[in-house]
Ligand code: FES
């Protein structure tokens with residue numbers, strides 16, 4: 001196990017031995033400032049998807065923590081992620097959301113940067129600078145590392161961070177459930193046009209822990225389950241495939257990633273889904289048959305909400321989307337939600353999914369609306385001096401986690417909780433905060449990459 | 453000189469449409485949601501695109517596209533009925549306790565009336581909205597924008613057949629959209 | 634000084650009088666409203682620039698000499 005430097009967080013404010021977490025980590029503004037340094041400058045953060053920037057010159061303005069960044073494909077076709085701030089006096093060089101451009105020109109004094117980040121235009125370079133400014137040293141600030149993983153684009157400011165796939169570790173096979181085509185192949189996905197962006201008055205860790213696997217809060221979604229927005233007309237999802245399955249939570253203690261999964265029984269086809277539309281139902285039946293055939297035993301595993309540490313949330317199956325919880329001060333979060341479909345799916349399928357996605361998720365979504373109410377008032381009711389003295393309980397299911405979990409021959413990596421009987425567990429949440437505490441205490445990646 | 457008949461027709465129609473829009477706002481603000489649903493045509497298109505910051509000369513990309521892209525809303529009567537039913541469960545926590553909401557509708561313009569101003573069966577209207585939402589104690593949202601709508605006369609009653617909602621925001625400043633525009 | 638030029642409106646082929654007595658022809662317009670990609674036609678102060686391409690800053694444009702035909 002980890003031999004982390006003793007600090008304020010591991011077994012302090014985040015006391016995983018007792019299953020208690022201090023409210024300070026959510027509402028304290030000094031801790032928030034430390035977190036920007038300790039977590040957001042070092043972790044790998046989700047930037048976007050290749051389908052958003054297919055051509056040279058295409059750009060999409062994204063975010064990393066509090067910072068605005070430009071995801072851009074240069075003239076040679078290479079992808080870059082730059083800090084969206086002019087090197088001269090800091091002006092935001094791109095105030096558009098997305099587009100295509102040969103240069104990013106700063107509106108303040110006119111410095112101009114090529115799509116590979118190089119400073120190419122300096123007004124009065126001869127007359128005022130006497131050609132003495134070393135333009136090669138004043139290009140846009142670029143991330144230390146950037147990686148494309150199955151179409152998803154990731155970046156970190158820390159040159160010492162391990163490569164992204166190593167950062168994922170064995171969580172990779174679960175992340176693949178969000179990135180592979182519905183038929184289990186590497187056929188491309190695409191982001192549906194328009195990324196939803198909205199503000200929630202709560203600390204970013206409320207949604208992050210919720211997507212890590214809050215298997216306990218189903219009760220808060222009872223109203224949507226009653227009115228039924230699911231793709232077969234009832235509930236909020238197709239429930240039969242879940243009812244047939246073993247319900248597990250999987251977490252990776254040395255990485256901080258975690259997800260729920262449903263493991264279908266072997267030997268029988270996946271239950272019918274998307275029954276509201278015969279065309280969509282056929283598409284998914286065929287895709288599911290192919291996926292099960294290609295993936296073999298592993299094809300029994302289907303996705304459920306998860307979180308890649310620290311602030312990327314996965315919704316792999318129904319609906320399929322990726323969200324990022326951007327910190328905006330201790331008391332506010334800006335959510336960005338990307339919705340994904342098979343690029344090659346017929347219009348009827350894309351149209352059906354799009355409508356289902358936005359009636360489920362986002363600020364207009366009948367499901368997500370109730371989450372935001374809970375995060376908002378959980379946060380605001382935790383800010384008082386007295387409130388802060390009383391930690392939250394994360395004790396649910398402590399000690400029932402298993403490793404080397406096997407389900408009739410199918411090995412599940414990571415730390416596993418079987419929720420089929422237990423109904424719920426906070427193991428995934430403990431896993432998220434354990435890793436968060438390690439980031440807060442650890443001076444560098446030497447301590448954080450202790451699997452090396 | 454007598455005021456021309458066409459101008460009177462226009463004035464009368466504008467008055468009638470304004471009264472309809474005010475009554476609609478009244479139903480929403482007084483939380484008579486089921487009565488509000490009766491004002492919606494069975495085939496209503498209710499669409500609220502998102503808005504991007506785009507470069508001068510590229511304004512055709514400003515709005516997400518109906519039926520193609522992600523929007524804040526892009527739906528028909530079925531989901532609007534479900535939204536109302538959700539509020540009426542009494543356990544839709546985002547609207548329980550119910551928000552205090554005030555819709556102001558103004559700048560009503562009749563853009564088109566078919567077949568005529570004097571005997572219209574379908575009217576295209578543009579207006580401004582200002583929605584104030586206050587909930588729990590101090591939580592307050594102002595949502596301001598434009599609406600473009602098509603009203604259709606069905607058995608002598610106006611019904612909303614299309615409503616396009618243009619919110620003047622990029623990042624949505626409200627945490628959720630649990631109310632109707 | 635001549636009228637302030639809106640460089641967004643310049644097109645490939647337009648000829649411009651720029652600082653230091655040079656003339657350039659527009660090669661392409663990045664539409665940022667600040668710069669123009671151009672080729673030097675004449676540069677009496679530094680003849681080595683003639684025929685080379687460079688970015689021309691809007692404030693260095695003295696006047697538009699010729700609007701291209703198309
Ligand atoms: S701040 Fe960008 S050029 Fe001065």
Ligand SMILES: [Fe+2]
Nearest residue numbers: 217221367371
């Ligand atoms: Fe939820």
